[in-house]
Amino acid sequence: MLRCPNCNTHDIGRVGTNQFYCWGCFIELTVNDGKISSIHQVEEDGSLSSLNDLFLGDGEQDSISL
Incomplete structure (x- = not known):
């Protein structure tokens, strides 16, 4: 689960094909290839x-499961 x-919450909604929104801290995440x-x-x-x-320093990307 994403x-x-x-803020480490699960209160995230989908706003587009690869875009998500956190209702806890008002950030938008774009996810590609997990x-x-x-x-x-x-x-x-x-x-x-x-x-x-x-959050994505040095070209590293966090792996997530949807």
Whole structure:
């Protein structure tokens, strides 16, 4: 089951084919081939701020099971 890499909750919903949203901390995850490929924070105005440098450093990607 998918867990948020930021707040570790299971409160995640699907918003697109490969996109998920955490209702606990308001981040959007993009998953490709079973790995998180990008993480963005959804701002109050609806814009996205990349969090890749915090969670996906050095090109490593977390493996997840859907």
